[in-house]
Structure formats: structure tokens, C-alpha cells
Amino acid sequence: MAHQDTMNETPAATTLTGAPPTDGWYGMVEDWASDRQAFRNVPWGKAMMWLFLLSDTFIFGCFLTSYMTVRMSTTVPWPNPSEVFALTIGGAHIPLILIAIMTFILISSSGTMAMAVNFAYRRDRARTTALMLATAALGATFVGMQAFEWTKLIVDEGVRPWANPFGAAQFGSTFFMITGFHGFHVTVGVIYLSVVALKVLRGDYERRGNYQIVEIAGLYWHFVDLVWVFIFAFFYLW
Amino acid sequence: MEQVTGQQHPIGTYLKVWGLLFVLSTFSYMVDYFHVQGFARWFLIILFMLLKAGLIVAVFMHMQWERLALRCAILIPPVALLVLVGLMTLEADYTLLTRILFFAS
Numbered sequence: 001m002a003h004q005d006t007m008n009e010t011p012a013a014t015t016l017t018g019a020p021p022t023d024g025w026y027g028m029v030e031d032w033a034s035d036r037q038a039f040r041n042v043p044w045g046k047a048m049m050w051l052f053l054l055s056d057t058f059i060f061g062c063f064l065t066s067y068m069t070v071r072m073s074t075t076v077p078w079p080n081p082s083e084v085f086a087l088t089i090g091g092a093h094i095p096l097i098l099i100a101i102m103t104f105i106l107i108s109s110s111g112t113m114a115m116a117v118n119f120a121y122r123r124d125r126a127r128t129t130a131l132m133l134a135t136a137a138l139g140a141t142f143v144g145m146q147a148f149e150w151t152k153l154i155v156d157e158g159v160r161p162w163a164n165p166f167g168a169a170q171f172g173s174t175f176f177m178i179t180g181f182h183g184f185h186v187t188v189g190v191i192y193l194s195v196v197a198l199k200v201l202r203g204d205y206e207r208r209g210n211y212q213i214v215e216i217a218g219l220y221w222h223f224v225d226l227v228w229v230f231i232f233a234f235f236y237l238w
Numbered sequence: 239m240e241q242v243t244g245q246q247h248p249i250g251t252y253l254k255v256w257g258l259l260f261v262l263s264t265f266s267y268m269v270d271y272f273h274v275q276g277f278a279r280w281f282l283i284i285l286f287m288l289l290k291a292g293l294i295v296a297v298f299m300h301m302q303w304e305r306l307a308l309r310c311a312i313l314i315p316p317v318a319l320l321v322l323v324g325l326m327t328l329e330a331d332y333t334l335l336t337r338i339l340f341f342a343s
């Protein structure tokens with residue numbers, strides 16, 4: 001009994017006694033303590049994606065914490081992001097408008113992705129592909145706007161990682177590091193989603209009868225949106 | 239292959255959360271637009287941030303429908319970041335004090 005081969009356990013298997021799994025705290029203790037697979041009903045791909053996202057949380061956590069540290073410890077006033085990222089549209093000076101639009105675009109892409117996962121489990125390949133490609137397109141738009149923002153800051157305003165005309169020098173280094181790393185994640189996500197979308201359309205997952213990969217790709221995409229929520233709050237609004 | 243049906247929830251749930259996220263984002267933008275300052279600004283920014291993050295993780299990432307074992311394994315470790323934030327706050331205060339003492343002219 002103790003050497004039961006865990007590899008052959010099906011995810012939905014009941015407990016050793018044959019009783020259905022318990023929920024809540026007792027269920028958690030049983031899951032961790034019964035010498036078997038800890039995450040019931042969770043495919044390995046999904047568990048591993050969650051662990052990757054957890055490690056990524058720490059990377060972005062370190063970036064944001066170091067940003068906090070340099071911002072708290074500088075004696076030079078911090079530039080006002082509200083003004084730095086303002087745009088003049090049609091003669092009206094609107095603070096932070098570009099970042100607000102980028103936020104709405106990324107949230108919309110999360111919405112389309114959530115629905116793509118839903119249609120994938122219903123095996124609606126056409127809708128899944130369309131929604132995933134829409135998600136990728138919104139992500140690409142986000143990266144495009146970020147490129148516009150970077151160009152404006154570097155070329156027009158003269159912001160550099162070591163200096164900028166607005167105030168504390170650390171503004172540039174933290175800005176490029178944090179938004180650059182996030183933009184990189186979005187770019188990778190756009191490629192990842194496009195590949196999975198095309199595989200859905202081609203019917204790869206239909207043959208296997210398993211659409212988990214769409215949900216796993218979706219987890220990555222929602223995480224990118226999640227990180228932006230924190231960057232938006234701490235870097236742009238604070 | 240075991241038949242895994244995966245996460246199945248009504249589309250309406252996602253649309254409602256999507257709408258809520260739009261409203262919350264608008265609110266957090268309004269905080270900046272109307273120049274709310276001081277404690278109210280920090281409080282509102284963090285409140286809207288946590289609400290948005292919670293909705294994304296709970297509904298879009300399906301965390302509220304996962305078993306407690308997975309939820310704990312993923313959601314508890316990031317709390318350690320608060321320790322880092324605490325330590326770095328002390329460090330930043332110390333650095334600022336040193337800079338004021340020795341570099342202010």
C-alpha cells in the first residue's frame with residue numbers, strides 16, 4: 001500500500017478507502033499527507049504553469065520592491081508620473097491617458113482570453129481561435145503603445161536609465177527595467193497565444209481530446225494582466 | 239485518457255467580471271485625474287488594485303474553483319514578499335538618513 005505507484009493514479013481517483021475526497025481544511029491535509037499526488041484534478045501542465053507564475057511573482061515582486069527602495073531613499077524629488085505620461089489630444093492636456101488606455105486594452109484581452117478558455121472546453125474551435133487571436137492582437141496593440149511611450153520618453157524627453165530632465169535619476173532605470181520586463185512578457189505571450197490558437201484551428205487538441213493547454217496559456221496571459229495591475233498602481237498612480 | 243472536462247462556467251460570469259474590472263480601472267484612473275492626495279490616494283489606489291487582482295486571480299484564473307491544496311500552495315508564498323518590503327523599508331530609511339547627513343550641502 002505504501003509503495004503504491006503514484007504515476008498510475010488518475011487525477012479524479014478517490015481516497016485509498018474509496019470514499020470521495022473531503023473538501024476544506026481536512027481535504028487539504030488529506031491531499032498533502034496521503035503519500036500520493038497532492039493536486040487532485042489538476043493536470044501536471046497546469047500545476048507547473050502555476051509554479052512558474054509563482055516564481056515570476058517573486059521576480060516582479062523584487063523589481064517593485066527595489067523600485068520602492070530607490071524611490072524612498074532618494075533625496076531628489078521623484079518625477080510626477082501623472083505629468084510625465086500625459087498626452088495632448090486635440091488640444092486638451094490629459095494626464096496619464098496613454099497608460100489608462102493601455103490598462104483598458106490589457107483588461108479587454110484578459111476578458112477575451114477567459115472566454116476563449118470557455119469555448120475551448122466546449123470544443124468550439126472556430127470561436128476559440130478567433131478569441132485567442134483577438135487576445136493576441138490586443139496584446140500586440142499594448143506592446144505597440146508601449147513602444148510609442150518608450151520612443152516619446154527616450155527621443156523627445158531625453159529620459160535615460162541614468163538621468164532624466166524631471167527629477168530623481170532612479171526614475172529612468174526603474175521605469176525601463178519594470179515596464180521593459182513586463183513588455184517582454186506580453187510579447188512572449190502574444191507569440192505563445194498565436195501558436196496555441198493556430199494549433200486549435202488545425203485540430204491538434206481535438207485529436208487528443210484535451211483542451212487543457214488553452215487554459216494553461218490563459219493562466220499565463222491573465223498573470224501578465226495581473227502584474228500590470230500592480231505596476232499601474234505602484235509605478236504610475238503612486 | 240481520462241475524460242477531463244476542465245473548468246466550465248457561464249460566459250456571463252466572465253462578462254460581469256470584465257465589466258467590474260473596467261469600472262475599477264476607471265475608478266483608479268479617476269483617483270489620479272481628480273488629484274486625490276495624501277492618505278485617501280494611497281488607500282484608494284491599494285483598494286482598487288487588490289480588488290482587481292483578486293477578481294483576476296479568483297475568476298479569470300479559476301482559483302476560486304480550485305481545491306484548497308493548490309490555492310494555498312500558490313497564494314501563501316507571495317506573502318513572504320511583505321517581509322522583503324519591510325526589510326527594504328528599513329534599509330531605504332537608513333540610506334535616506336545617511337544621504338541627508340553626509341551629502342546635503
